[in-house]
Amino acid sequence: MSQRAARSCLAWLFAGVLLASAPTTADSLDDMRRSGVLLWGADAVEGGAPYVFLEDPANTESHVGFEVDLGNALARELGVKLKLVQNTWDSLVPGLLRGDYHIAMNGIEITEERAKEVNFSTPYFVAGEQLVVRAESYELNTLADLAGKKVGTLGGSVAERILKNTAGIEVVSYGAQNAPYDDLALSRLDAVLMDTPIAVYFGKPNSKLRMAGASVGECQYGVAIKKDDLRLLGEVNAALARLAQSGELRRIYEDWGLWNDPTARHLGDPRPSVAPAPRYDAYVKALTGEVTFWTRVKRYASYLPLLLQGAWTSLYLSVAAMLLAIALGVALAVSRLYGPRPLQLVAYAYVELVRGTPLLIQLYLLYYGLPNLGVEIPPIAAGILGLGLNYAAYEAENYRAGLQSVSAQQMEAAVSLGLSSRQALRHVILPQAVRVAIPSVTNDFIALLKDSSIVSVITIVELTNRSRELSANTFDYMGIGLLTAALYFLMGLPFASLAKRLERRMARYLRSAT
Amino acid sequence: MSTTAPAGEDTGIAIEGLTKSFGTQRVVDGLSVTIPKGQITVLLGPSGCGKTTLLRCLNGLETFDSGRITIAGVSIERPAHSGRELERRVSEVRQRVGMVFQNFNLFPHLTTLENLSLAPQLVRGTPRERAQARGRELLEMVGLGDKADVYPSFLSGGPMQRVAIARALAMEPQVLLYDEPTSALDPERVDEVVEVLRRLDAEGITQIVVTHEIAFAYEAAEHVVVLERGRILEEGAPAAVLRNPQEERTRVFLRRFLSTFRPG
Ligand SMILES: Nc1ncnc2c1ncn2[C@@H]1O[C@H](COP(=O)(O)OP(=O)(O)OP(=O)(O)O)[C@@H](O)[C@H]1O
Ligand SMILES: [Mg+2]
Numbered sequence: 084m085s086q087r088a089a090r091s092c093l094a095w096l097f098a099g100v101l102l103a104s105a106p107t108t109a110d111s112l113d114d115m116r117r118s119g120v121l122l123w124g125a126d127a128v129e130g131g132a133p134y135v136f137l138e139d140p141a142n143t144e145s146h147v148g149f150e151v152d153l154g155n156a157l158a159r160e161l162g163v164k165l166k167l168v169q170n171t172w173d174s175l176v177p178g179l180l181r182g183d184y185h186i187a188m189n190g191i192e193i194t195e196e197r198a199k200e201v202n203f204s205t206p207y208f209v210a211g212e213q214l215v216v217r218a219e220s221y222e223l224n225t226l227a228d229l230a231g232k233k234v235g236t237l238g239g240s241v242a243e244r245i246l247k248n249t250a251g252i253e254v255v256s257y258g259a260q261n262a263p264y265d266d267l268a269l270s271r272l273d274a275v276l277m278d279t280p281i282a283v284y285f286g287k288p289n290s291k292l293r294m295a296g297a298s299v300g301e302c303q304y305g306v307a308i309k310k311d312d313l314r315l316l317g318e319v320n321a322a323l324a325r326l327a328q329s330g331e332l333r334r335i336y337e338d339w340g341l342w343n344d345p346t347a348r349h350l351g352d353p354r355p356s357v358a359p360a361p362r363y364d365a366y367v368k369a370l371t372g373e374v375t376f377w378t379r380v381k382r383y384a385s386y387l388p389l390l391l392q393g394a395w396t397s398l399y400l401s402v403a404a405m406l407l408a409i410a411l412g413v414a415l416a417v418s419r420l421y422g423p424r425p426l427q428l429v430a431y432a433y434v435e436l437v438r439g440t441p442l443l444i445q446l447y448l449l450y451y452g453l454p455n456l457g458v459e460i461p462p463i464a465a466g467i468l469g470l471g472l473n474y475a476a477y478e479a480e481n482y483r484a485g486l487q488s489v490s491a492q493q494m495e496a497a498v499s500l501g502l503s504s505r506q507a508l509r510h511v512i513l514p515q516a517v518r519v520a521i522p523s524v525t526n527d528f529i530a531l532l533k534d535s536s537i538v539s540v541i542t543i544v545e546l547t548n549r550s551r552e553l554s555a556n557t558f559d560y561m562g563i564g565l566l567t568a569a570l571y572f573l574m575g576l577p578f579a580s581l582a583k584r585l586e587r588r589m590a591r592y593l594r595s596a597t
Numbered sequence: 598m599s600t601t602a603p604a605g606e607d608t609g610i611a612i613e614g615l616t617k618s619f620g621t622q623r624v625v626d627g628l629s630v631t632i633p634k635g636q637i638t639v640l641l642g643p644s645g646c647g648k649t650t651l652l653r654c655l656n657g658l659e660t661f662d663s664g665r666i667t668i669a670g671v672s673i674e675r676p677a678h679s680g681r682e683l684e685r686r687v688s689e690v691r692q693r694v695g696m697v698f699q700n701f702n703l704f705p706h707l708t709t710l711e712n713l714s715l716a717p718q719l720v721r722g723t724p725r726e727r728a729q730a731r732g733r734e735l736l737e738m739v740g741l742g743d744k745a746d747v748y749p750s751f752l753s754g755g756p757m758q759r760v761a762i763a764r765a766l767a768m769e770p771q772v773l774l775y776d777e778p779t780s781a782l783d784p785e786r787v788d789e790v791v792e793v794l795r796r797l798d799a800e801g802i803t804q805i806v807v808t809h810e811i812a813f814a815y816e817a818a819e820h821v822v823v824l825e826r827g828r829i830l831e832e833g834a835p836a837a838v839l840r841n842p843q844e845e846r847t848r849v850f851l852r853r854f855l856s857t858f859r860p861g
Contacts, residue, residue: 496702499656500716500768501692510715514706592706592748 111185111308112315121158121165122184125150126172128544128552131260132284132366133339134190135167140556141385147362149280149339150188153207156331157306160322170542176201177451178542179307181459185315187307190278192241202312203305204319207332209345211298212242213282216274217267217291223274224296226252232273235263241302242276261285261558267292278302280341288367301345327352338362370558383562386553390563393549394570400466400545401532407471408531409524412478413513419479420486421508430479437476442537445469450541466538474531481523485516518589525582529575546570609634609803610655610772615664617650617827624650625661626827632820635801637794639814639835642824643850648807651824652774655805656694657687669693669771692720695765699777701757703749709736709760710745713767720768728767735763739793755786762793773797775806779813791817811851815839823847 115121127135127146135148146167158165168184175187179201190210193203216223223229230251236242238256246254255272257263263275268291275286279298286292306323308316326332327350336342340363342356419430437445446469453460460468489512497507536547544552550567554560610632617625624647632638640648653659655668660683665674671689678686704712713732717723723731736742739759749757758778765773775794779787791813794804798817808814814821814835821838823830831838831847842848 492698492700492702493704495658496696496698496704497716499658499691499694499696500764501688501720502716503688506719510719511704518706589706592750594750 110314111182111312112318115161115163115185115315119163121154121161121163121186122168123154123165124168124170124175124178124184124187125189126175127167127169128171128539128548128555131555133280133341133363137552137556140553141382141389143389143552149208149335149341149362150190152335152338153326153332154188156326156335157319157322160325161318168542169544171540174451174540174542176307177447179309181451181454182309183542185308185312186319188304190280190304191307192302193305197307200310201307202310202316203307204316205323206303206305206349207323208280208304208336208341209343209349210278210280210302210304211343211345212245212276212300212302213279213286213298214274214276214295215264215267215282215286215292216295217270218293220273220295226276226299229274233271235266235272235275236277237263237281240277241300242278245300246276259555261555264289264292279343283340283363284366288370298343298345303349334358340364379562382557382559383566386563386566389549389553390546390566390570393544393546394574396543397532397535397545397547397571398574400463400470400538400543401528401535403467404470404474404535405528405531407467408474408478408527411471411475412482415475415479416482416486417508419483421504434476434479437473438480442469442473442534443540445473446537446541462538462542465541466535466543469541470531470535470538474527477527478524481520481527482516484523485518485520486512488519489515518586521582521586521589525579528578532575533571610669610805611665611667612651612655613665615651615654615661615666617647617654617659617661624827625654627664628824628828629664630822630829630832632803632805632822634803636819637798637804637806637817638820638822639818640805640807640822640824641809641811641814641850642830646824647827648824649776650827652696652776652805652807655690655772655774656696657690658696692768693770694772694774695768695770697758697761697765697773697775697778699781701749701754701761701781703757703761703764705749708746708748709741709752712749712760712764716764717767732763732767735766736760738766738796739763740789753786754782755789758782758790759793762790762797766797770802772803772805775804775808777807777809779808779810811839823850825850 125135127137133148134150135146137143138145138147151167154165154167168178170178170183172189175189175191176197178184179187187201188207191197193206197203214223214226223232226245226249229249231253233253233255234246235255235257236246237260238258243254243256246252255263255266260277260281263272263277264285266272267275267286268289274295275282277286282294287294306319308319323332330352332350333342333352336346337356337358337360340360342358347353415430415433418426419434422430446465449460449469450462450465493511493515494504494507497511498504502510535545538545539548546567550563554563557563612631613629615625615628616623628651640651642648650659654661655666657673661675663675665672668690671686671693673683673686673690675683703709704715707715710729710732713735714723714725714728717728717731718725733742733745736745739762741756741759741763744752744756744760749760752760758781762773762778778794779790782790787810791810794806795817797804798819806813806818818835820832821835822832823838823842823844825846830850831842831844838847839851842851
């Protein structure tokens with residue numbers, strides 16, 4: 084179950100390059116025993132059913148899913164309690180290597196590349212790749228029938244690789260697991276190939292779609308553990324073996340309607356499944372239940388506190404980052420225009436470097452890279468620092484333009500009155516430059532407010548992240564999307580009008596303003 | 598500070614062997630002249646002869662290459678003085694020598710009164726109330742007592758230049774330098790500015806005025822210096838230089854103005 088292909092590749096690459104040589108931090112087994120808690124990294128926001136998701140979207144603690152049951156069983160076997168640590172799926176391995184949690188388990192396929200960075204437990208589940216087509220597409224039943232057809236899948240997944248190796252198929256890669264099924268139902272695709280659990284939970288309940296034929300291929304999910312945590316790896320493997328032995332694993336998978344042939348073969352338990360699947364049935368019932376207007380309104384009301392909480396995080400993160408960006412931006416602009424030569428070069432290099440590299444990479448460096456050098460920054464501080472340092476480069480350019488718009492003659496008039504160049508800058512040049520810079524600073528702040536959603540890659544849950552979580556768990560992209568957009572708009576509004584007022588006030592000395 | 602003559606022992610302005618080049622172009626060329634104290638000296642000369650550059654050398658806006666300037670009791674010698682020493686001397690000169698620009702260069706974000714009181718507060722540490730009281734006196738003096746709280750962009754050229762002069766005066770300078778103070782003004786606005794210069798002359802300030810107003814030079818100046826290619830072409834009393842120039846080239850230069858001005 085890999086998601087968001089482009090970012091995913093980047094993140095894994097980063098994990099490899101930066102963290103391959105990560106210093107040995109505290110032994111996770113010791114840490115777990117000392118605290119009595121097994122910290123488990125997963126993405127409950129977009130992980131989605133049936134892995135980890137929210138039973139009640141308005142309650143962020145209501146995690147359910149077959150991996151929640153499995154995690155609890157594992158923790159029990161290890162004699163500790165389970166605690167979920169939220170992180171985006173792409174960042175699960177970097178977070179593991181950084182020491183944010185003891186294990187990462189979230190439908191992570193065991194592949195050669197990943198095995199270079201982390202150790203994997205013995206597979207706890209084996210998924211096949213399931214073809215899903217529209218109910219009336221009787222002629223499509225195997226991969227061989229798909230020549231010349233449009234087939235959707237998740238970017239970077241095993242299924243994607245299978246499709247690309249089959250001649251004549253037009254592959255369409257997605258970032259979220261429900262989207263391909265929606266497009267299939269709307270006839271934008273001819274078929275979808277994805278891991279069986281996803282097909283069962285997103286394709287099968289849709290009456291317009293049907294599962295075509297038996298699953299093909301195989302991909303194994305493993306628990307990811309840091310390379311040097313060999314003792315923890317041994318304990319987890321032993322625990323998994325006991326759970327398989329006692330039939331507990333099978334019971335969990337049957338509960339969730341996921342017991343399948345590949346897993347049965349892997350666990351050496353070929354008895355066919357006849358058990359009911361209550362968790363799956365409940366899921367389908369909730370999904371297909373009738374929704375009246377009033378239940379919808381009540382639902383939105385219950386989501387609002389969560390969204391507001393996220394909005395508050397976005398807001399204070401952005402304000403703090405902007406203050407940092409403004410302070411550093413002024414220093415950079417002044418250094419570049421009036422500083423001694425070496426300082427000018429430093430300011431120039433800073434601005435160009437920061438503007439020439441993606442914010443995402445900068446955040447990764449700050450949060451997942453710096454621990455390599457022994458510097459560990461908590462998430463919120465890293466978010467403020469990352470956004471602030473990045474925006475400072477843009478602010479510096481705004482202020483530089485503003486400063487340059489004030490003519491050199493103003494500086495000459497000031498110094499010929501005996502002011503030092505520092506006094507001239509402070510009392511004559513800067514006040515005029517600020518007025519010129521205000522509109523672009525406001526624009527930047529509003530852009531920053533929206534950009535701040537990027538901090539979700541370093542485990543911070545803000546407005547966009549909350550919104551994604553809610554819509555992934557309710558499938559209501561329209562309503563929640565509009566609600567979220569309204570919140571962003573309302574947050575930016577006071578700042579835009581404040582800036583207008585400030586600008587007008589400061590321009591009162593201009594004739595044209597009256 | 599042995600090179601700095603004590604205040605009060607102000608002996609006018611002495612310029613000796615002043616040279617300034619921009620790249621390979623020598624703009625001021627070994628110029629020597631003495632400007633009398635407490636008088637109006639007018640600097641004349643064809644466009645590009647180095648008048649502005651000379652003026653800017655006098656208050657350190659340009660760093661000259663060689664020679665010596667003694668002004669307001671401070672002497673600057675090049676290339677002997679450089680770095681921090683040069684900076685220190687230039688900053689002393691600037692506190693005693695005011696400059697008035699062709700384009701006024703008032704601070705647009707400050708009211709006229711704030712334009713006047715800013716430098717005394719920052720440079721001299723004058724308390725705000727005293728600086729503002731003095732500022733009001735000076736505005737009164739240039740006939741703008743009612744414009745204290747107005748922003749410069751709401752004034753027209755003549756009043757702006759009078760504010761600029763008052764701003765320079767707020768630092769109590771011994772010398773005032775003017776670079777074409779009236780050439781950006783409407784003709785009917787010129788007199789009100791010239792009037793201020795006359796009044797200051799009565800108070801004994803040394804004033805150097807770069808101008809193309811021959812009439813002004815003739816009527817108000819006590820000393821006239823004609824420059825050509827960075828050197829002194831001719832100097833002396835206005836009546837002598839303007840009515841009866843010794844140099845043929847002065848004659849040629851003045852002839853261009855004869856259509857508008859006939860001395861005597
Ligand atoms: N900063 C500079 N860089 C290069 N050349 C300059 C600079 N300032 C002045 N010059 C040149 O030096 C020469 C003298 O200029 P300056 O401005 O002193 O003449 P001016 O006598 O004031 O002329 P005008 O009557 O037109 O104002 C001109 O040729 C001008 O182009
Ligand atoms: Mg000039």
